Amino acid sequence: MLTTHFSSKPRNLTLMDTKVVPFLSLTFYLIHLSAAFTPRDNYLIDCGSKANTTVDNRNFIGDSTKLGSVYLSSGQSISLTNTNPFLNSSMLYSTARVFTSASSYTFSIRKIGIHLVRLHFSPFTSQNYNLNNANFSVSANGVSLLGNFSFEFAVLREFILKVDKVEFEILFAPIGDSGFAFVNAIEVFSAPDDFILDHGTKLIDPNGVEEFKNISSQILETVHRINVGGSKLTPFNDTLWRSWLPDEDFLVLKSAAKIASTTHVPNFQEGGATREIAPDYVYMTAQQMNRDNVTSIFMFNITWEFPVGLGGVRHLVRLHFCDIVSIALNQMYFNVFINGFIAYKDLDLSVLTYHVLASPYYIDFVVDSDNSGVLRISVGPSELSTSLRKNAILNGVEIMKLVNFVAPQTVSKKNDIGVLVGSIVGGFVVLCLAIFAVFIAVRCWKRKTKSKPAESMGWTPLRAYGGSSLATLSEGTALASPGLNGYFGLRIAFADIQSATNNFDKSLMIGSGGFGMVYKGVLRDNMRVAVKRGVPGSRQGLPEFQTEIIILSKIRHLHLVSLVGYCEEQSEMILVYEYVEKGPLKKHLYGSALLPLSWKKRLEICIGAARGIHYLHTGSAHGIIHRDIKSTNILLDENYVAKVADFGLSKSGPCLNETHVSTGVKGSFGYLDPEYFRRQQLTDKSDVYSFGVVLIEVLCARPAVDPLLSREQVNLAEWAMEFQKKGLLEQIVDPHIIGEIKPSSLKKYAETAEKCLADYGVDRPTMGDVLWNLEYALQLQETGRERELHEDSNITASELATQRVVPAIRSTNIGSEGDNIDGTSDITTSRVFSQLINKEGR
Structure with a gap:
């Protein structure tokens, strides 16, 4: 149980304690003053006291005062004062309320929902009572919290429970004729709305991982609350006034772990953890794998063992993560084990935190304890990790016992015959009803003269979220609602996707993205597809899933990846795209054994990608801002035609009377617009910056x-722009192509990239201007001829928007030669620029 011991012996401070903690103490003090949680219900009682007591900036009301006595119901009780208190013990423990008969405290509840209840017990001896001899039970609104309770040391017992009545009663009942009960202090206060959620909790058992439903209906008792990699945290530094203990005493092999810490405040994101889930300091320290003095090929786990008592008890395990060790996204993949079972495989925090590093996240698991008396938690590298980046991390652990949990009952053997007979009879009745229902349904179907509109058909329910993910569309997508052949026509059955991917065979895995794993597959009509499977049960993937469907079902373009369909069954979120043969541009540039691309081919790819992005920005009323342009999101088909992919972070552009969209920062390190990062104001120039990085x-x-x-x-x-400013950019050009680039082409290309990477969006070109200049660089490479004066004309970027929105269709065939689906004629890249400067081409 969560126990507080009092001792005057100081704890030895580590180097991290002495250097980091003073700075963080000031930081947390300011945070505590400015962002402290204010509960709607907040009852703090100093039991047996005739005066109020202030502890950790909180005012506890004495229950012997006129104001505090109203909470104490009728019953036989007396107040005691500790005449010999422990050194450094809390002021709350200098008095106690002793009950010689069943007595209770009653509180009026203003906000129905999850509450925290803390009971403080610190036994001492007075003239008439030795509180160490107390034996009693405690219940809350008739539900037992503690039974036959007795102890010798000071303890704090914390419970998390749902209060569903306007009155909340805590009853103390002595056990035995000579028994008595006591309590030193009581806390009852409402928790934040998202403190305990009914979706996303994973049940771990020998049969695998499944969803555990309605966790909020359980009474939870805190057993351990651990600040992994950090020092002890007191209630003063926690917005819910909790204590967090160091993890050092629970590590099985201390040499396997290495402390990581940061002085930067965590990047809290909507949908992830908040300061009420855990304070900043929990997410600013961690244990990571100690890779010192090991070879580049290593696989080991960090393991903690927490005493929880003998088996037969079910626990909620809340694990806290914040990637403060990676320098870039998608670097660290690791596995999580609880009691030897795989709890989370191939965990990539980048996926769960919307591509933001150092962003707090937590995952809840429910697990049964075994007969060992301990609960074991391990983290270790995944098989997806590269040899240079094998690592695993853990920031915090909370273990809570499910009080009075009743598992599903098994039927006794003497009732087996009755159950068997009942099952047979019941099954026969159900079968008859089913046949009758099918008969009625067929007759009704034959009578129908019209198909039911897609809008009225509803959506396949996604159980992890309590309803359809598309029932409420993402804000900021500003596209028309689906018509008769809208989203409904894009559905693909989960069974078909399983068949297409051979049940998600690992050998068919072709990559991993911000949303989840990507598999190659073949549908029943022999269409080759890429299947992107979201992380099952993740709270983070839903907005990306919505956005991809909304955007890609409404637009078609030669240089945008086409959406074939989606699946929303069995708590799955799956997106199916056209298969783009040669994969991401990134692997054709570095990190693979593929032949290097020629300079002309690279220019053509950049031009194609620029067309796709320019169409996004100009092809609808408000335009669409991609927000995650990078080389892994530009795919190449069998003819090296570039296609922009991954629209999960996309946003509608600003309205006509607006200059930007205010939104939280999303994107990828290295590609992120610095102005967007600073001001959190998104414009299409943010995509221009990211594309400038791709050009370099x-x-x-x-x-x-x-x-x-x-x-x-x-x-x-940053590195390349230093060379560009010095006129030395050719020194860092890819050696494979340096000999084939004409100086005039390189100069125009470099100037274009430099303008894209301007610090302020107002100084950057539009994507139409970027496209124009890239076409010019290609012309210079092919002909060496510079543009005539009249060709630097007043052509605006809007005139370059030659494509129009085409209604989404299931097929991804581009069409016959000379009649492409994006509305452009089929031309060779050598003729593109000339068409742009001629009236016929526009």
Whole structure:
């Protein structure tokens, strides 16, 4: 149980304690003053006291005062004062309320819902009572919390429960004729609305992982609350006034773990953890794998063991994560084990936190304890990890016992015959009813003269969220609602997807993205597809799932990846796209054994991607901002035609009378617009910046962020712009192409990239301007001829928007030659620029 011991012996401070904690104490003090949680119900009682007591800036009312006595119901009780208190013990423990008969405290509840109840017990000896001899039970609104309760040390017992009545009674009942009960202090206060959620909790058992429903209906008792990698946290530094203990004493092999810490405040995101879930300091420290003095190939786990008592008890395990060790996204994949069972496989925090590093997240598990008396938690690297980046992390642990949990009962053997007979009879009746229902349904179907509109058909329920994910569409997508052949016509049965991917065979896995794993598959009509499967049960994937369907079902373009369909069954969120043969542009630039692309081919790819992005920005009333342009989201088909992919973070652009969209920062490190990051104001120029990074990536053939390089080279864009300003950019061009680039083409290309990477959006070109300049760079490469004066004309970016929105269709065939689905004629890249500057081409 969560126990507080009092001792005057100081704890030895580590180097991290002495250097980090003073700074963080000030930080948390300011946070506590400015962002403290204010519960609607907040009852703090100092039991047996004739005066009020202030502890951790909280005012406890003495129950012997006129104001406090109203909470104490009738019954036989007396107040005691501790004449010999422990050194450094809390002021709350200097008095106690002793009950010689069943007595209770009653509180009026203003907000129905989850509440925290804390009972403080610190036994002491007075003239007439030795509180160590107390033996009693405690119940709340008739439900037992503690039975036959007795102890020798000071303890704090914390319960988390749902209060569903306007009155809340805590009853103390002595056991035995000579028994008595006592309590030193009581806390009853309402929890935040998202403190205990009924979806997303995973039940771990030998048969695998499944959803545990209605966890909020359970009474939870806190057993352990651990700040992994950090020092002890007191209630003063927690917005819910909790204590967090260090994890050092629970580590099985201390040499396997290494402390990680940061002084930066966590990036809290909507849908993730909040400061009420855990305070900042929990997410600012962690244990990671100790990779010192090991070879590059290593696989080991970090393991903690927490005493929880003998088996037969079910626990809620809440694990806290915040990636404060990775330098870039999608670097760390690891597994989580509880009691030896795989609880979460291939966990990538980048997926769960909307592509934001150092963003707090928590996952709830329910697990049964075994006969070992301990609960074991382990984290270790996944098979998806690269040899250089094998790591695992854990920031915090909470273990709570499910009080009075009743598992489903098994039927006794003497009732087996009755059950068997009843099952047979019942089954026969159900079968008859089913046949009759099918008969009626067939007759009704034959009578119908019209198909039911898609709008009235509803959506397949997604159980993890309590309803259809598309019942409420994402804000900021501003597209028309689906018509007769809208979203409904894009549904694909889960069984068909299982068949297409051979039940998600690992050998068919072709990558992992921000939403989940991607598999290659073949549908029944022999269409080759890419199947993107969201993380099952994740609270984070739903908005991306919605946005992809809404956007891609409404637009078609040669240079945008087409949506084939989606699946929303069995708590799954699956998106099915056209299969783009040659995969992401990134792998054709570096990190693979593929032949390097020629400079002309790279220009053509950049031009195609620019067309796709330009169409997004201009093809609808408000335009669409992609928000995650990067080389992994530009795919190449069998003819190296570029297609922009992954619209999960996309947003509608600003209205005509607006200059930007105010929104939380989303994107990928190395590609993120610095102005957007600073001001949280999104415009289409944010995509332009990201595309500028891609242009440099294409030219230099190296990652946008590479933590293995020296500090000045880690960020590609910043490093390249230093060379560009000095006129030395050719020195860092990919050696495979340096000999084939004409100087005039390189100069125009570099100027275009430099303008895209301007610090302020107002100084950046539009995507139409970028497209124009890339076409010019291609012309210079092919002909060496510079543009005539009249060709630098007053053509606006809007005139370049030659494509129009085409209604979404199931087929992804581009169409016959000369009649492409995007409305453009089929032309060779060598003729594209000339068509742009001629009236016929526009």
